Amino acid sequence: MRLTIRTKLTALFALLxxxxAGVLVTTAYLFVASATTPEAQQADRQRLLEEALADQGVTLPDAPTPMPSGRPDDAVGQALADIATQVRQNVLDDLLQRSLLAFALSALVAVALAWWLAGRVLRPVDEISQAASTLSERTLDRRLSEEGPDDEFGRLRRAFNGMLARLESAFDARQRFAADASHELRTPLAVLRxxxxxxxxxxxxxxxxxxxAEEVEQQVGRADSLMTSLLTLARADDVIHTREPLDLADVAAEVVSAVSPRATAAGVEIxxxxxxxxxxxxxxxxxxxxxxLVDNALRYNRASEAWVRCRVWSEAGRALVEVSNAGPALAAADIPALFERFSRGDQRSEVAGHGLGLPIVARVARVHEGVVDAWPGEEGGLSVRVSLPARRDEPAF
Known part of the structure; x- marks a missing residue:
């Protein structure tokens, strides 16, 4: 179990x-105990009596010779001493009980106040954390309020806003570069096509x-596909990503609808x-x-009885998509290499491709805190399953 910073601060304040309080109670108890010893009380009484008589002009005679032990005066003195000792002990016990009770009540109040104080101290940090968690490429223009005292948290807000400004500038520059590069690269490709x-x-x-001309057209298509994949990887490798409500079912339906003519022409049933x-x-x-996923399943398929299966569903707080095909036989040990960039595997070298399809799948899944599993089919082909955290509907206020 991980303790939050607020819990740690509360424990630190309460421990302090x-x-x-323990030092205070112990010190008070020891002071009272030392001040009520018989010797201290006798000396105080003797001093007060001498001061009172001196004010009246009376001088005490020298102390008499002590009486032999065993006389009645010794018994009375011992009884008085025992009574004084018992009274002193009762006073000390009552002081200790009351001090411990006050200590316990004060400790409860101190824990509650420490929890509240830690929350107040960490509130600016929570604001910055919430702001950071909602950032995307479309919200980089947001800034935290810099109103307030010029303390550590004020400087932290200004530093965070400065970081957002630099990120916004860098992201805009990257966007412009990607757009310019895409335009400059696609223009000659379009001319060649x-x-x-x-x-x-x-x-x-x-x-x-x-x-x-056929060779040029084929290579232009590959170059255009490679450029699109590289731009996708650049977007996936970026720090800031858009977060919008999506449904994998709708996305899968659109993707399958877009590739259906190509699948029909290739004789592949989806x-x-x-x-x-x-x-x-x-x-x-x-x-x-x-x-x-669908493109790879279509591209690496059998010449006859080709099929592709795309399944989307939710389960145990996860959104899952699984794409399988009837392709060439694969060994389980060869599958991890397929997720490396520009690696197509030994059995896929004859198929047109640039080796970025599955690496993009893996990278996008990681960006969205998901996982990718892949395994060979019993009769050949490959099954790839992507699991992403399901979106929880936020309560309406």
Whole structure:
């Protein structure tokens, strides 16, 4: 069990009070006990009597010679001494009991006050923590209030706001760079694709020109896919991510609908089984994660009797999506390598791809505090399951 900072501060404050109160009670008890000893009381009474008689001009004679022991005066003196000792002990016991009772009540009050005081002290930290937990690429313009005293927490707020300003500036620069790079890279790719299409659609292209145009078009497609994947990885590796309410079922349905024409042309049957699976996530990353899963299942499939199964459901506070296919046989020991960047495995080298599909899936899952499991099918192929924390509906106020 982890103790919170507030609990630790409360325990520290309460311990400090207990130590100080214990020292106070012990000191008071020892002072009273030392001040009520018979010798101290006798000396005080003797001093007070001498001072009173001196004020009246009377001088006490020298002390008489002590009487032999065993005389009646000794018995009376012993009885008086015993009574004085018992009274003194009763006074000390009563003082101790009352002090301990006051100590216990004060300790309870001190714990409650320490808990309240720790909460007051840590309130600025809670505000900063809540602000940090709600940050996304769309809320970097928010700032904490800097009103208040110029103390440590005031400086912490200003430092946090300064960090947000730097993050906003860096994120805007990254966004501009990604947009500029995407535009600058896609423009020549689009020109190359258009040139290849012109050659392929010309009335009578030569055989060599047609083959070259088909190769150019294929490589342009791969380059465009690679660039999209790299931009997705850059977005996934970013510190700040958008968090929006999503349903994996809706995303899966859109992804499958988009690839259905391609699956039909390839003779692949897609079985879609979905149920509600709400999550909080980055819509771009989550859509790319599911698209990569389905794309990989289509790409690495059998030539005959090809099929892809996509299942989405919720279970035990988790939102799950599982994609399986009828692909080539895989060994369980070879599966971890498929999640490494630019690694396609020994059995996949002949299939067009750039080796970033499953690494993107794994990275997006980690960004959303999820886990990825993969295992080979009994008759070949691969099954990949992604488990993300399910979204809890917040109570309405």
């Amino acid at each position: 009070f207990v130590v100080l 258009a040139s290849a299409d012109n050659v392929l659609t010309s009335p009578r292209p030569s055989r060599q020109a047609r083959e070259l 079985d879609l089984d979905i149920a509600d699976a709400p999550v909080l996530g980055d819509p771009v990353l989550v859509e790319r994660m599911l698209a990569n």
